[in-house]
Amino acid sequence: MHTERLYFTDSALLEFDAAVLDIRPVDDSFHVVLDRTAFYPTGGGQPHDTGTLDGLQVIDVSETDEGTILHVVNNAAGLAVGNRLHGLVDADRRRDHLQQHSGQHILSQSFLEACGAETRSFHLGSVSSTIDIALDSPADEHMRAAEERANRIVFENRPMRVHLVDEDEAARLPLRKESAVQGMIRVIEVEDFDWSPCGGTHANRTGEIGLITIKSFERAKRLTRVEFLCGGRALRDYRLANRTALSVAKMLSVEREESAEAVARLVQEGKSQRKRIRELTEITARVEAAELLASANSVNGFKLVTAVFDQRDVEEMRLLAHRLIEGEAAVALLGSKEPGMARLVFARSASIDINMGQLLSAACATLGGKGGGKPDLAQGGGPNVDKVDDAIKIAVSGLTN
Numbered sequence: 551m552h553t554e555r556l557y558f559t560d561s562a563l564l565e566f567d568a569a570v571l572d573i574r575p576v577d578d579s580f581h582v583v584l585d586r587t588a589f590y591p592t593g594g595g596q597p598h599d600t601g602t603l604d605g606l607q608v609i610d611v612s613e614t615d616e617g618t619i620l621h622v623v624n625n626a627a628g629l630a631v632g633n634r635l636h637g638l639v640d641a642d643r644r645r646d647h648l649q650q651h652s653g654q655h656i657l658s659q660s661f662l663e664a665c666g667a668e669t670r671s672f673h674l675g676s677v678s679s680t681i682d683i684a685l686d687s688p689a690d691e692h693m694r695a696a697e698e699r700a701n702r703i704v705f706e707n708r709p710m711r712v713h714l715v716d717e718d719e720a721a722r723l724p725l726r727k728e729s730a731v732q733g734m735i736r737v738i739e740v741e742d743f744d745w746s747p748c749g750g751t752h753a754n755r756t757g758e759i760g761l762i763t764i765k766s767f768e769r770a771k772r773l774t775r776v777e778f779l780c781g782g783r784a785l786r787d788y789r790l791a792n793r794t795a796l797s798v799a800k801m802l803s804v805e806r807e808e809s810a811e812a813v814a815r816l817v818q819e820g821k822s823q824r825k826r827i828r829e830l831t832e833i834t835a836r837v838e839a840a841e842l843l844a845s846a847n848s849v850n851g852f853k854l855v856t857a858v859f860d861q862r863d864v865e866e867m868r869l870l871a872h873r874l875i876e877g878e879a880a881v882a883l884l885g886s887k888e889p890g891m892a893r894l895v896f897a898r899s900a901s902i903d904i905n906m907g908q909l910l911s912a913a914c915a916t917l918g919g920k921g922g923g924k925p926d927l928a929q930g931g932g933p934n935v936d937k938v939d940d941a942i943k944i945a946v947s948g949l950t951n
């Protein structure tokens with residue numbers, strides 16, 4: 551069954567009457583075939599239209615190899631073969647697809663003019679669209695040149711025309727690419743700019759497409775993938791980008807255009823500050839270790855240092871433990887309390903033969919948790935925060951008995 555495609559000659563047509571040729575139940579839905587339709591079926595990188603047939607929602611539109619267009623509805627109540635019905639295409643979705651698709655024609659020809667890059671494929675996505683172009687070393691200049699050219703064609707509001715031609719006539723036209731179909735060929739002309747064989751929905755004038763913007767580009771499968779947005783999508787993306795840039799600028803108290811520089815400065819400052827903090831932490835650990843050792847008791851021939859800190863980082867405790875045990879013989883039993891978690895770091899000088907791992911696992915049991923390590927340095931913790939002092943006392947008695 552052949553379906554007459556009303557969008558072939560008029561992409562602005564959104565309402566039509568048609569006769570029902572067939573209704574086929576398929577799984578949980580129905581495939582409706584009409585003698586004519588304004589609904590675009592998925593194909594050529596462009597998704598299908600949506601809309602209604604006599605008020606019934608059309609959820610998918612596809613095309614068979616024989617050229618029959620299938621309208622998929624969940625419910626075919628009221629439809630009957632031989633009857634006529636009224637079709638309505640969703641205008642917002644049609645306009646959106648028309649803008650992206652027509653914009654693609656112009657962008658593809660613009661890349662050809664700007665850097666000789668042919669378009670190999672097109673994908674119209676739900677958020678953005680992409681073309682894969684034959685460009686080896688893509689650069690910002692290529693993107694800007696193609697974007698400039700494309701938008702000039704839009705601003706000039708050139709007519710876009712549909713030609714239905716045979717193969718001989720097509721051969722005389724300056725087509726950008728060869729036609730994939732035989733027999734009658736549909737050619738889309740952008741006046742004095744581009745001629746492409748295509749079956750999609752198109753604007754009548756380039757001004758309908760609106761702004762064409764290139765969002766990003768990357769190398770992909772030996773081609774260059776260009777992500778672009780046209781019309782309403784470009785407007786929404788501008789709003790989002792502007793809002794993001796303004797909120798960053800406001801946080802940094804700079805103008806929008808200065809925000810990237812201000813963030814770069816902040817990142818650099820963060821790096822130098824982190825470096826300085828590491829240096830200062832080393833110095834602090836040495837000074838603190840000297841003070842703790844000076845006031846520590848001597849037990850069984852070594853200095854015994856015990857200390858409980860408020861919310862001290864484990865790495866800092868380990869650093870302090872190293873400074874405590876690296877000189878004269880010493881044992882360090884260090885703890886830290888933070889909300890919901892107590893942590894312990896036990897360490898001893900090389901000359902002392904006591905297993906810190908064993909001592910620590912007993913102390914962690916008091917905290918309701920676990921820990922372990924090597925004979926000379928161990929760490930662990932547990933949730934019983936108010937038992938930290940007890941846990942260290944138990945460890946001290948284990949050392950001195």
Ligand SMILES: [Zn+2]
Pocket residue numbers: 651652655738748749750751752
């Ligand atoms: Zn097209």
